[in-house]
Amino acid sequence: MDKKANIRNMSVIAHVDHGKSTLTDSLVCKAGIIASARAGETRFTDTRKDEQERCITIKSTAISLFYELSENDLAFIKQSKDGSGFLINLIDSPGHVDFSSEVTAALRVTDGALVVVDCVSGVCVQTETVLRQAIAERIKPVLMMNKMDRALLELQLEPEELYQTFQRIVENVNVIISTYGEGESGPMGNIMIDPVLGTVGFGSGLHGWAFTLKQFAEMYVAKFAAKGDAQLSAAERAKKVEDMMKKLWGDRYFDPATGKFSKSATSPDGKKLPRTFCQLILDPIFKVFDAIMNFKKEEAAKLIEKLDIKLDSEDKDKEGKPLLKAVMRRWLPAGDALLQMITIHLPSPVTAQKYRCELLYEGPPDDEAAIGIKNCDPKGPLMMYISKMVPTSDKGRFYAFGRVFSGLVSTGLKVRIMGPNYTPGKKEDLYLKPIQRTILMMGRYVEPIEDVPCGNIVGLVGVDQFLVKTGTITTFEHAHNMRVMKFSVSPVVRVAVEAKNPADLPKLVEGLKRLAKSDPMVQCIIEESGEHIIAGAGELHLEICLKDLEEDHACIPIKKSDPVVSYRETVSEESNVMCLSKSPNKHNRLYMKARPFPDGLAEDIDKGEVSARQELKQRARYLAEKYEWDVTEARKIWCFGPDGTGPNILTDITKGVQYLNEIKDSVVAGFQWATKE
The missing domain is CATH 3.40.50.300 (P-loop containing nucleotide triphosphate hydrolases)
Known part of the structure; x- marks a missing residue:
C-alpha cells in the first residue's frame, strides 16, 4: 500500500x-x-x-x-x-x-x-x-x-x-x-x-x-520468432509485441499462402484476402466455438491440444456450453x-493527481495542501475527501467512505472535519475530532487497518456524526475544501411520508436524517404545512429509499403518498411591463424586470466560468465580450441565486440612485428566497 x-x-x-x-x-x-x-x-x-x-x-x-x-x-x-x-x-x-x-x-x-x-x-x-x-x-x-x-x-x-x-x-x-x-x-x-x-x-x-x-500479439510473436530470438530482453520483446499489435487491427490484411501482412485487400494473384483481425484473432475463437457447440469431438480435442490448454479431469467429460466455458476460461x-x-x-495516483489537483481543490494552487495533493506526498498535510456514507451493520452508524489525496490517515489522529459549507477562517461547519478507526472496504466485509497513506481508498469510523454526506478531512489549518461533486441528474420526484402511528413521529424524523446521510442524492424537506417530503431522482430510486427508511433507518410502518414530479419555471422572453412594488413603510419603491439569459450563459455558470468569486472587472469583461452585455450593467451584479451559485443573476441597472447599500441585503435575501421556490 x-x-x-x-x-x-x-x-x-x-x-x-x-x-x-x-x-x-x-x-x-x-x-x-x-x-x-x-x-x-x-x-x-x-x-x-x-x-x-x-x-x-x-x-x-x-x-x-x-x-x-x-x-x-x-x-x-x-x-x-x-x-x-x-x-x-x-x-x-x-x-x-x-x-x-x-x-x-x-x-x-x-x-x-x-x-x-x-x-x-x-x-x-x-x-x-x-x-x-x-x-x-x-x-x-x-x-x-x-x-x-x-x-x-x-x-x-x-x-x-x-x-x-x-x-x-x-x-x-x-x-x-x-x-x-x-x-x-x-x-x-x-x-x-x-x-x-x-x-x-x-x-x-x-x-x-x-x-x-496484446494477448494475441504475444502468442504470434512467440510463434513467428526465429530460434535465436528466445533470449530477447523484456523491453525488446515489448517493442515487438507493440509492432505486432499495430498489424492486428484496421485495414491490414493477411495472406495465408505467403504468411505476409499487406495493406491492400487483394493478393498479387487476385484472391481476396481476409482482414488480420478476422483471420488471426476471431477465426481461432470461431473454430473453438464451432467445434464444441456442434459436438465435433475429435476436432475439439485437436484444437485444445494445439492451443496448449490443460483441462482438469472433470472438465474433460463435459460437452457443449460447460465445456466451451472451461476451454475459453483456460485459454483467455x-x-x-x-x-x-x-x-x-490506467494512471497511478502519482500520475493522476498532478492534473486532477486543480479540479479537486478549491484553495490557491500553491499552498501546502495543494502541493501535497499534486505530489501525492505521504509526508504532506492530510487531505482526504469523503464522497459518501456507508451504513454499518450497527443501526444508525455510518462509515465515511473516501480517498486520501495527501498525507497519512491513522487511527486516533486528531483532524479537522469540514462540511461542504465551510469557508476558511470561519467556525461554521468545522469540527476538531479524533478518528476512531480506519478500515478497508472488501465488498461484503471490512478489514481493520492501522494507517493508510495517500492514494488509497478507505473507510473511517467515528466521523459520521459531524458530516451529512460529503466533506473534507484535513490536518492543515488553512486548508480550503475539496470541490463539491456535480450531479448529472437532480432530485425531481417527490413523495410525502408520515408515520402510521402519530406517536412514532420522532423516530421518523431521526430516520429521515439517517436516510439523507446514506444516499448522496436524496433530499429530505419539511414543508410549511408540516409534511415530510423525500425527493429522489426517479421512482425506482425513491422506492428503494422508502424501503431503506422503513426497514433500516426508522424501523416503523410508514404511509406514503403517490410520487409527484415537481415542475420548474423559467423566463421565456423579456417582460414588457416594468413591475413595481412598495415597501410596507412606503419609503421605498422597487422596480423589477425579468429577461432570459443569452444561450450558453447558464451552462457557463454551472461550469464555474462565471461565478460570484471572480474578480469584478474580469467577469464584466467576459460577459461583455462573450454575451454582449452592457459593461456598466455587468459590473453591477448583486448576486447569483439560489445559494449564491445558481444560474440566476440579480443586476442593479439604476442610474444615480442614493442609499442603495441600505436595502441591498434585504433585496438579495428576497431574491435568494424567490429563486429557491
Missing part, C-alpha cells in the same frame, strides 16, 4: 445491464476471493438483499485486489513503477439513471474507469452520460466489449460483421471522448481509446474469458486480460 506508484484506483461504469458486476466477478476471482467455478453467477459486489433479488446494482461497492505482473508485461508501463505487485482498488457502480449520483461519488475517488459496452446493443444513452461525467472529472477511460458469447451464439455473426460492429463502437466512444475532452493538448494528453494500444478489451463476463490485442482468462489492461493503461 505504501508503493503509491503501483496503486490503481478505478471504477467500472456502463449502461444498465451491460454486465458490470459480472465482469467485476472475474477480476475478484483472479485475486482469489471467490471460487472460479462460480464466477459470473455470484455477482460478489451486489451486497444488499434487494440487489440480489432484482439483479441490479444499487450502491457502489469497493474491493481491493492484489495483482502481480510478470517481467515481460512490466515493460509496457509508460509511467513510474515500483516492484511488480499492484494494488487495485476497484469500485463497481450501478448503471441505472436513478442512481447516477452513486456513480459520481465513485468517480470522484478514482483515477481510471473501465467502460463496459455490450457489443450487441452498442453505445447507449447511459454509457454516454457516465462517460461524460468521467471525462469532466479528468478520468482516463479504457473500453471493454462485453457479451461476445451472445454475438457468436445467438446472432451468429460473421467475423467481418463482428469486426465492423467493434469498429463502430470504438468510433462512437471516441466521438464522445473528443466532444467532452480537452483534446490532445490538454493536461491528460491523448485519452482516445485504440485497440492497437491495447486500451480495448473484448470478451464475455458470463463465460469468464476476455482478451486485448478474463481476470488476466483485464487486470493487465488496468495496470498498464
Whole structure:
C-alpha cells in the first residue's frame, strides 16, 4: 500500500445491464476471493438483499485486489513503477439513471474507469452520460466489449460483421471522448481509446474469458520468432509485441499462402484476402466455438491440444456450453486480460493527481495542501475527501467512505472535519475530532487497518456524526475544501411520508436524517404545512429509499403518498411591463424586470466560468465580450441565486440612485428566497 506508484484506483461504469458486476466477478476471482467455478453467477459486489433479488446494482461497492505482473508485461508501463505487485482498488457502480449520483461519488475517488459496452446493443444513452461525467472529472477511460458469447451464439455473426460492429463502437466512444475532452493538448494528453494500444478489451463476463490485442500479439510473436530470438530482453520483446499489435487491427490484411501482412485487400494473384483481425484473432475463437457447440469431438480435442490448454479431469467429460466455458476460461482468462489492461493503461495516483489537483481543490494552487495533493506526498498535510456514507451493520452508524489525496490517515489522529459549507477562517461547519478507526472496504466485509497513506481508498469510523454526506478531512489549518461533486441528474420526484402511528413521529424524523446521510442524492424537506417530503431522482430510486427508511433507518410502518414530479419555471422572453412594488413603510419603491439569459450563459455558470468569486472587472469583461452585455450593467451584479451559485443573476441597472447599500441585503435575501421556490 505504501508503493503509491503501483496503486490503481478505478471504477467500472456502463449502461444498465451491460454486465458490470459480472465482469467485476472475474477480476475478484483472479485475486482469489471467490471460487472460479462460480464466477459470473455470484455477482460478489451486489451486497444488499434487494440487489440480489432484482439483479441490479444499487450502491457502489469497493474491493481491493492484489495483482502481480510478470517481467515481460512490466515493460509496457509508460509511467513510474515500483516492484511488480499492484494494488487495485476497484469500485463497481450501478448503471441505472436513478442512481447516477452513486456513480459520481465513485468517480470522484478514482483515477481510471473501465467502460463496459455490450457489443450487441452498442453505445447507449447511459454509457454516454457516465462517460461524460468521467471525462469532466479528468478520468482516463479504457473500453471493454462485453457479451461476445451472445454475438457468436445467438446472432451468429460473421467475423467481418463482428469486426465492423467493434469498429463502430470504438468510433462512437471516441466521438464522445473528443466532444467532452480537452483534446490532445490538454493536461491528460491523448485519452482516445485504440485497440492497437491495447486500451480495448473484448470478451464475455458470463463465460469468464476476455482478451486485448496484446494477448494475441504475444502468442504470434512467440510463434513467428526465429530460434535465436528466445533470449530477447523484456523491453525488446515489448517493442515487438507493440509492432505486432499495430498489424492486428484496421485495414491490414493477411495472406495465408505467403504468411505476409499487406495493406491492400487483394493478393498479387487476385484472391481476396481476409482482414488480420478476422483471420488471426476471431477465426481461432470461431473454430473453438464451432467445434464444441456442434459436438465435433475429435476436432475439439485437436484444437485444445494445439492451443496448449490443460483441462482438469472433470472438465474433460463435459460437452457443449460447460465445456466451451472451461476451454475459453483456460485459454483467455478474463481476470488476466483485464487486470493487465488496468495496470498498464490506467494512471497511478502519482500520475493522476498532478492534473486532477486543480479540479479537486478549491484553495490557491500553491499552498501546502495543494502541493501535497499534486505530489501525492505521504509526508504532506492530510487531505482526504469523503464522497459518501456507508451504513454499518450497527443501526444508525455510518462509515465515511473516501480517498486520501495527501498525507497519512491513522487511527486516533486528531483532524479537522469540514462540511461542504465551510469557508476558511470561519467556525461554521468545522469540527476538531479524533478518528476512531480506519478500515478497508472488501465488498461484503471490512478489514481493520492501522494507517493508510495517500492514494488509497478507505473507510473511517467515528466521523459520521459531524458530516451529512460529503466533506473534507484535513490536518492543515488553512486548508480550503475539496470541490463539491456535480450531479448529472437532480432530485425531481417527490413523495410525502408520515408515520402510521402519530406517536412514532420522532423516530421518523431521526430516520429521515439517517436516510439523507446514506444516499448522496436524496433530499429530505419539511414543508410549511408540516409534511415530510423525500425527493429522489426517479421512482425506482425513491422506492428503494422508502424501503431503506422503513426497514433500516426508522424501523416503523410508514404511509406514503403517490410520487409527484415537481415542475420548474423559467423566463421565456423579456417582460414588457416594468413591475413595481412598495415597501410596507412606503419609503421605498422597487422596480423589477425579468429577461432570459443569452444561450450558453447558464451552462457557463454551472461550469464555474462565471461565478460570484471572480474578480469584478474580469467577469464584466467576459460577459461583455462573450454575451454582449452592457459593461456598466455587468459590473453591477448583486448576486447569483439560489445559494449564491445558481444560474440566476440579480443586476442593479439604476442610474444615480442614493442609499442603495441600505436595502441591498434585504433585496438579495428576497431574491435568494424567490429563486429557491
